[in-house]
Every structure is written in structure tokens, then in C-alpha cells.
Amino acid sequence: NAGVMQNPRHLVRRRGQEARLRCSPMKGHSHVYWYRQLPEEGLKFMVYLQKENIIDESGMPKERFSAEFPKEGPSILRIQQVVRGDSAAYFCASSQYRDRAREQYFGPGTRLTVT
Amino acid sequence: DQQVKQNSPSLSVQEGRISILNCDYTNSMFDYFLWYKKYPAEGPTFLISISSIKDKNEDGRFTVFLNKSAKHLSLHIVPSQPGDSAVYFCAATPTQGGSEKLVFGKGTKLTVNP
Numbered sequence: 001n002a003g004v005m006q007n008p009r010h011l012v013r014r015r016g017q018e019a020r021l022r023c024s025p026m027k028g029h030s031h032v033y034w035y036r037q038l039p040e041e042g043l044k045f046m047v048y049l050q051k052e053n054i055i056d057e058s059g060m061p062k063e064r065f066s067a068e069f070p071k072e073g074p075s076i077l078r079i080q081q082v083v084r085g086d087s088a089a090y091f092c093a094s095s096q097y098r099d100r101a102r103e104q105y106f107g108p109g110t111r112l113t114v115t
Numbered sequence: 116d117q118q119v120k121q122n123s124p125s126l127s128v129q130e131g132r133i134s135i136l137n138c139d140y141t142n143s144m145f146d147y148f149l150w151y152k153k154y155p156a157e158g159p160t161f162l163i164s165i166s167s168i169k170d171k172n173e174d175g176r177f178t179v180f181l182n183k184s185a186k187h188l189s190l191h192i193v194p195s196q197p198g199d200s201a202v203y204f205c206a207a208t209p210t211q212g213g214s215e216k217l218v219f220g221k222g223t224k225l226t227v228n229p
Contacts, residue, residue: 004158033216042119042204042219043159056216091158101208101215102147106158 002027004094004107005074012113019079019086021110025094031055032075033104034067037089049075050098082114118142119207121220129228134192136223138205141186145207149217150179150190153202162203163190195227 005024013019025032030051035043048056049069060067064082069075079086089111093104120139128134138148146167151159165172165179165188172179178191192199202224206217 006158035217035219040221042121042221043206043217045216045218048216059216093158099215101217102149102164102210104217106151106160108156108158111156 004092004105006090006092006107006110008110009108010111010113012115013082014115015083016081019082019112019114021077021079021090021092021112022074023077023092023094023107024074025092026096026105029094029096029105031095031098031100031104032069033093033095033101034075034077035091035093037091037109039088043091046077048101055098079112082112084114087112087114116141117220118145119205119218119220121203121205121223123223124221125224125226127226127228128195130197131194134190134195134199134225134227136190136192136203136205136225138188138190138220139186140188140207142207142209142218143186144209144212145218147208147210148179148181148188149206149208150177151204151206151219152199153204153222159204192225195225197227197229200225200227 034046045059047067064080089109091109093106095104149164150162153159202222205220
């Protein structure tokens with residue numbers, strides 16, 4: 001299966017710890033989007049990356065959150081000093097071409113629980 | 116400020132009947148609309164889309180209608196099947212002027228009863 005892969009699928013962190021979420025895009029895709037889904041909400045855009053570049057981070061909280069997509073390896077969404085409000089499902093999606101959000105494919109998500 | 120609204124959190128229909136899911140948007144810059152289906156513990160999967168140059172797009176049992184003047188779209192599923200039971204998200208994006216990013220509604224949970 002050459003779909004978008006995310007790991008871990010479930011992550012439990014205590015308040016104040018760091019969370020690292022990984023996303024491997026589909027083969028041949030060099031663009032990654034991250035979304036967050038809070039309980040009873042829709043998915044909300046966080047950040048759009050191309051390899052080694054952040055294209056649009058307008059949806060990222062200003063503090064504690066960062067994302068990268070290195071030349072080699074998966075994209076990483078990093079949340080420092082997690083708080084209970086960070087508990088959510090985090091989805092990544094990948095696309096082959098720049099600015100083609102309409103053609104993105106989603107991964108299964110990482111469910112983060114902050115205790 | 117919610118730019119994409121799905122005002123019905125849930126919908127229940129009988130197998131074989133039509134399911135109609137509705138979606139409203141407020142941003143006039145949106146010109147491309149998508150519907151995603153999502154099962155629990157899985158990511159959204161693309162179902163059908165429509166560009167603003169059209170008012171209807173059909174794919175098998177799924178048809179999406181777009182009313183630009185009303186800023187309203189709907190997804191029709193005919194006939195509905197129990198396997199269609201899932202959460203359906205409407206999403207929209209502008210395709211002009213730079214970075215595309217999807218704006219999602221909150222979803223409608225569809226239950227198709229056998």
C-alpha cells in the first residue's frame with residue numbers, strides 16, 4: 001500500500017511533554033499538508049510544506065508548534081510542552097503538485113491524548 | 116468565523132432511499148468544492164468534487180449540486196446503502212491567487228438503516 005502513512009496512530013503524552021507526529025507522503029508526492037481535528041469539529045488547516053520549505057503556516061498556533069519536511073525522511077509536526085487542549089486527531093495529506101490541495105490524499109491520522 | 120457550514124450534525128435514512136447532505140459557504144473566493152467521507156479511526160477519503168463553472172457533477176450513486184448564487188451545495192446519494200454510513204465533510208478552496216488550502220465544514224454523520 002503506497003498511501004500516506006502516519007505514525008504513531010495513537011500517542012499519549014503528559015502535560016508539558018513533547019509530541020512528535022510523523023507523516024510519510026505517497027510515493028512521488030513532495031507536498032504535505034497538516035490538519036487538526038478537535039472533537040466534534042471539522043478538520044482545520046495548520047501548515048503546508050514542500051520538501052525543505054514551509055509554503056503556508058497561516059493555520060499554525062504561534063507558539064509550541066512547528067513543522068518540517070526535510071529532503072530525506074518524513075514530515076514532522078512537533079508540539080512542545082503539550083497542554084490538554086492539544087488533544088485531537090492530526091491528519092496529514094500529500095499531493096504531487098504545488099498548490100493542488102484539491103488533489104490531496106489523507107493519511108489515517110494520529111490521535112494525540114494529553115493527560 | 117465558519118466559512119463552510121454543515122448545519123445538520125446527523126442524518127438517518129432507510130436503505131434504498133435518497134440521502135441529501137447540505138453545505139453552505141460564505142467566502143466568494145471559493146471556486147472548488149469537495150466532499151469527503153470519513154469512517155471512525157480513518158482519514159478522510161475523497162468522494163466527489165465540483166468546480167464553480169459547473170452546477171452538477173455525477174459519479175455513480177453520488178451527485179453534487181452547486182448553487183453559486185445561494186452559496187449552497189448538496190450531495191445526493193441514491194440509493195443509499197448501509198456501507199454509506201459515515202461522517203461526510205464538505206470542503207472548499209479558492210483555486211486562484213496562490214496557496215490552495217481546504218476549508219472544511221464540521222461534518223454530517225449519515226446513518227443508513229437496513
